[in-house]
Amino acid sequence: MKLYGIPNCTTVKKARAWLEEHDIPYEFHDYKKQGVPADMLLKLMGRLGWEALVNRNGPTWRKLPDATKTQVKDAKSALAVMQENSSVIKRPIVERDDQYRIGFSEADYAAFFKK
Template sequence: MLKLYGIPNCGTVKKARAWLDAKGIEYAFHDYKKAGLDEQQLSAWVAELGWESLLNRRGTTWRKLPEGVRAGIDEASAIRLMLESPSIIRRPLLDLGTKRHLGFSEAEYEELFAS
């Protein structure tokens, strides 16, 4: 089964969930703010997608970080930060089983589910 990762009050996550629901596509939702994330899973995502793609630099969580933390961010510190504050992970993350997809746009989801 597909798994959608995010936080329920995120507007983009709401759009992705609404799209999946409208298409009748079954999925499990994982609220990583409540349920957390394990380091092994996050490390696998980093290996596949890259830590820079996963790190949401547009959100308030990022902007609230001290400038020194933001300036000195690297893979190890990004992983630590994402584990401590999962709301800094770009969302939604759709786990298709064989690959992961970050973000939401109707066109991209249409393409993902075209087959």
């Protein structure tokens, strides 16, 4: 199982703490140190759509130039922005047995890991 994100993100910290409290082992993939895996993003975009992955409410998105924001209109342009600005990806992303969860809520994690 992998958890993708940025270590100083508050939501990622909550997810990691929840996993550790429940003794669920995971491998952490740090976007800042290890980069953004395009294959994983492409798979998720195919399943959920690119809109589900782009965090348009976060500070990174707000700081992007307007020209960049207006160019994000499809999967290809979204992928380019996410690879260039990993902080614009909603997080954390959990990958387990070819199933994915984006974001963190205790109820969602409890249901997902009960399986």
